[in-house]
Amino acid sequence: MAAAEPFQRVDKVQLARRFGAAARHYDAHARFQQEVGQALLARMPQGGEGTVAAGHRHVADLPESGLDLGCGTGFFLPDLAGCCQRLYGLDLAPGMLAQAARRDSGALLLCGDAEALPFADQSLDWIFSSLALQWCERPVQAFAELHRVLKPGGQLLFSTLLSDSLWQLREAWRTVDESAHVNRFLGLSQLRHAVADGGFALMELESLTWQLAYGELGSLLRDLKGIGASQVNDGRSAGLGNRQRLQRLGEAYEQYRQPDGLLAASYQVCLGRLIRQ
Numbered sequence: 657m658a659a660a661e662p663f664q665r666v667d668k669v670q671l672a673r674r675f676g677a678a679a680r681h682y683d684a685h686a687r688f689q690q691e692v693g694q695a696l697l698a699r700m701p702q703g704g705e706g707t708v709a710a711g712h713r714h715v716a717d718l719p720e721s722g723l724d725l726g727c728g729t730g731f732f733l734p735d736l737a738g739c740c741q742r743l744y745g746l747d748l749a750p751g752m753l754a755q756a757a758r759r760d761s762g763a764l765l766l767c768g769d770a771e772a773l774p775f776a777d778q779s780l781d782w783i784f785s786s787l788a789l790q791w792c793e794r795p796v797q798a799f800a801e802l803h804r805v806l807k808p809g810g811q812l813l814f815s816t817l818l819s820d821s822l823w824q825l826r827e828a829w830r831t832v833d834e835s836a837h838v839n840r841f842l843g844l845s846q847l848r849h850a851v852a853d854g855g856f857a858l859m860e861l862e863s864l865t866w867q868l869a870y871g872e873l874g875s876l877l878r879d880l881k882g883i884g885a886s887q888v889n890d891g892r893s894a895g896l897g898n899r900q901r902l903q904r905l906g907e908a909y910e911q912y913r914q915p916d917g918l919l920a921a922s923y924q925v926c927l928g929r930l931i932r933q
């Protein structure tokens with residue numbers, strides 16, 4: 657029997673509002689997101705297919721068009737601008753795009769949804785997408801859209817969060833109450849199926865653990881809030897709760913304090929490279 661298509665209910669109006677509201681301060685809380693995006697940038701195709709270090713190449717030699725999907729504040733747009741002749745930045749949140757517009761990247765910015773892309777079939781040479789696809793309602797639909805708009809031979813480089821992300825926080829919350837306080841993400845094999853069901857036959861998926869360390873739990877919670885990524889699944893967010901619950905959460909999290917005195921917080925990240933045949 658075929659496995660059910662993964663689905664998570666996402667209120668996209670609220671999601672766009674939340675990310676938009678965080679946009680002005682996002683970069684100050686996005687150390688992890690910047691590291692992941694840099695790792696993805698380093699995997700951009702080299703040589704004849706467009707490269708970050710393409711400054712020395714003739715513009716006409718570059719691929720025609722590339723997209724940063726879920727571009728957020730546009731942190732990666734200036735680098736990506738060297739990888740194609742025409743760069744698009746697309747995001748669900750107008751507030752994020754307003755920040756992206758302040759960068760000198762020459763990118764054409766579009767407000768849109770990864771699950772219903774405003775591009776013609778087979779119109780893009782490459783797509784870069786860092787830490788945005790995990791917010792989609794139907795991952796298969798998103799990958800099918802990405803497959804549809806890529807030219808044959810075109811590449812999708814993406815990063816997304818996997819199910820073990822922030823497991824310490826999820827476990828600590830469990831000692832406080834039963835609500836879902838931490839977003840749910842796909843496991844690697846579910847993601848692999850979603851990619852294949854979306855139409856991609858050629859894929860490299862790598863699962864990496866990113867270890868972050870914080871002096872106190874409040875700093876981790878402030879980072880999550882600061883980038884607009886507090887709980888979004890099912891609209892059941894219980895918020896951070898009152899002082900007493902936060903205190904219990906803090907006590908429960910202490911078991912993850914490491915010998916160096918810092919609290920561990922880990923993310924499981926998938927870095928993927930897909931080729932449209």
Ligand SMILES: C[S@@+](CC[C@H](N)C(=O)[O-])C[C@H]1O[C@@H](n2cnc3c(N)ncnc32)[C@H](O)[C@@H]1O
Nearest residue numbers: 675726727728747748749752769770786788791
């Ligand atoms: C964690 S931020 C990452 C931003 C940027 N790529 C970075 O690495 O700094 C996720 C971004 O994805 C956008 N996003 C979420 N769901 C989306 C969707 N369905 N379509 C397009 N963008 C989406 C959010 O608005 C937000 O700007």
